[in-house]
Amino acid sequence: MDIRKGYLSDIAGITDIFNFYIEHTNARFEVAQFSIENRQEWFSQFSSNPKHQLFVATENGELLGFACSQPYRDISAFEDTVEVTVYLASTAKSKGIGSKLYARLFSSIVDHGVHRALSGVALPNDASIALHKRFGFREIGIFNEYAKKKGEYISSVWLEKVLNVESN
Known part of the structure; x- marks a missing residue:
C-alpha cells in the first residue's frame, strides 16, 4: 500500500468514495451525489495553501481512501485552524x-x-471517534439533531486536536 x-487523476476514485457515503450513510449530509466536475473544484483548494493537504492510500492502482485538511471557515480569524476528515472505501x-492516512496528514501540516484541527463526526460512528481519539483529539461537544437527511435527524460530535501549542 502507498500513501501519497x-x-x-485521483478525483474519480475520491468521488466514488464520497458518493458511497452520501448514498449509504449519514456521514455526509448531502442527498445528491457529487460529480467529478464538482470534486475537481473541491480539489483546487489543496494547491494554494500548505495547511490544506490531501493524501490518498492506493494499492494495485485502486484508491482505498483519503484524508485531508481543509479551511474551517473562509475568514482570516480561522487561518490557523483546519477541518480534517478521512474517508475509506467500503472494502478498506x-x-x-x-x-x-492521518499520520501522514498530521506530519505534513504540523510545520x-x-x-x-477540528473534525465533526456524524453519530453513531464509534470507529471514527476512536480513530480521532487515538490521534489526540478530544470531544468538544455534540450538535444534537441539527441536520436532517431522508427524514431522520442527525447529531454530530465535534472534536479538536492541538497541533501548535505556541501562540502565533
Whole structure:
C-alpha cells in the first residue's frame, strides 16, 4: 500500500468514495451525489495553501481512501485552524488505513502553522471517534439533531486536536 499526495487523476476514485457515503450513510449530509466536475473544484483548494493537504492510500492502482485538511471557515480569524476528515472505501475499513492516512496528514501540516484541527463526526460512528481519539483529539461537544437527511435527524460530535501549542 502507498500513501501519497492526492493528484487530480485521483478525483474519480475520491468521488466514488464520497458518493458511497452520501448514498449509504449519514456521514455526509448531502442527498445528491457529487460529480467529478464538482470534486475537481473541491480539489483546487489543496494547491494554494500548505495547511490544506490531501493524501490518498492506493494499492494495485485502486484508491482505498483519503484524508485531508481543509479551511474551517473562509475568514482570516480561522487561518490557523483546519477541518480534517478521512474517508475509506467500503472494502478498506478496519485495516489501519485511516490511521496511516492521518499520520501522514498530521506530519505534513504540523510545520505549516496549523494551531487547531477540528473534525465533526456524524453519530453513531464509534470507529471514527476512536480513530480521532487515538490521534489526540478530544470531544468538544455534540450538535444534537441539527441536520436532517431522508427524514431522520442527525447529531454530530465535534472534536479538536492541538497541533501548535505556541501562540502565533
